[in-house]
Amino acid sequence: MKVGVIGVGCSKFGVRRDVTLQEVAFEAVKEAMTDAGVSRDDVELSVVGTAGTRSYELMPAVPVNEYCGFAGKGPLRVEAACATGSAAVYVAYSSIKAGLVDVAIAIGCEKMTEVDTATSLAVGGRGGSYLWEFHQYGTTFPGHYAMHASAHMSRYGTTEKQMALVAVKNHRNAARNPKAHFQKEVTLEEALASSYVAYPLRLFDCSPISDGAAAAILASEKKIKELGVDNPIWISGVGYSSDTANLSRREDYGGLRATVNASRMAYKMAGIDSPLKQLDIATVHDCFTIAEIMAYEDLGFCRKGEGGMFIKEGESDFGGSIPVNTFGGLKAKGHPLGATGVAMVYEVVKQLRGEAGSLQVDLKNYKGLTHNIGGTGHFGWVFVFEV
Amino acid sequence: MESRPFVLKHMLPISRVERYWKGLEEGKIYGTRCQSCGASFYPPQADCSFCYSGDMDWVEIDGEGVVECFTRIQRPPQGFEFASGGYVIVVAAFGSFKVMGWFKGEGLPEVGMKVKAETGKDELGVWKVYLTPL
């Protein structure tokens, strides 16, 4: 039994002081329900993905679920740090795949700006293993990726300029996405002149602290036929992996093993052996610019160490060998943790349906990929979608 | 409108790895090694995640370390206001153990730099490892 996405929605990302968590989730759910053309009665299971802690609502699944009209249909609350949204999609997918339900909704939502930046850093820095990292050394999330950047630069000669080029590309895309946190372009000079947050990562190497939500409605093949949905996007590959909590227990800092393993699992299931030839679009986890460069390599878009050249040569831009993060990526569209993985599904579904407007990629294979990482490779999720 | 204040402060149960924390006060850094399968753990742990044995040896980590990665935190998180000028975090390999520590040296370290490990406590009295260039 195949599982397809029949409806997607995404709120405006940004500093959303105007809405509560449930209100911003509602924006995404309302759009997804309209998009799918289903009624609340059709939805049998609600999965709420939210990383939490930065929002005043500490047990948020129930209020979000009720506000969105699904009281009694779940909710299952899932958390996988920055990959929470993908974990929510997986729970919806696997419940349908197992034959337990025919229609499920994955709601990813996050309010991150209800606390100040120092508090937000202290929550993010607790990703990993608190006692041995944050407690002793004050690790921060930018710091985790900055440590990987230092190893990548040293080993492969990756430069700050190459990292800044990721920011330039993703801001250029976000400038044309009305739902993006930053709808403005940045120049290479501006990016390189910004101050360091965690050396060697500068402010423009980092995704912003964002609020937002996204929703995806999934259905069984049988239900899709019954409903007469004419544009389902099928989930043809699913891969997941993870890595050690403690960074000091990693073999290597030049990439993320969770990406390699999750992608190979998804590729095998979807029959992908040459991603650049078979995929039309990829959304990758660019919480920091170095993360996008490592993702090119770990997903097999280029060889290890060549990610810096991949961005420099324009291979991940429109017209390149695979357009990456066409809606602006986490870097410029924003990164509300629980929403991010579901918003990636939103982007790939819009692209594969040909509904991406001025950001539309050329479709040849009608296949796309989402790559969502939690923490610093602490969770890894890859999905392959096809028409 | 603001929420009611909410303070979260946890008690840390460290009794099973107390040797580690005592060691830091004595200038020693300990990892653990499984007596049954030989797996090494740093940070130390009392149980083996690979063979499920609970028989561990405490192993002192010393000698020469090699820097594998580092960062300089310019924007400290809540709880590190005392280090508002920033601090450098390093992971260095000491044989089969990799150790995180604060860098105690001029400027920034480099990947591949040789370091030695010392212990000490910060302004808030938290014991930790410091890595100094050799």
Ligand SMILES: [Zn+2]
């Ligand atoms: Zn063992």
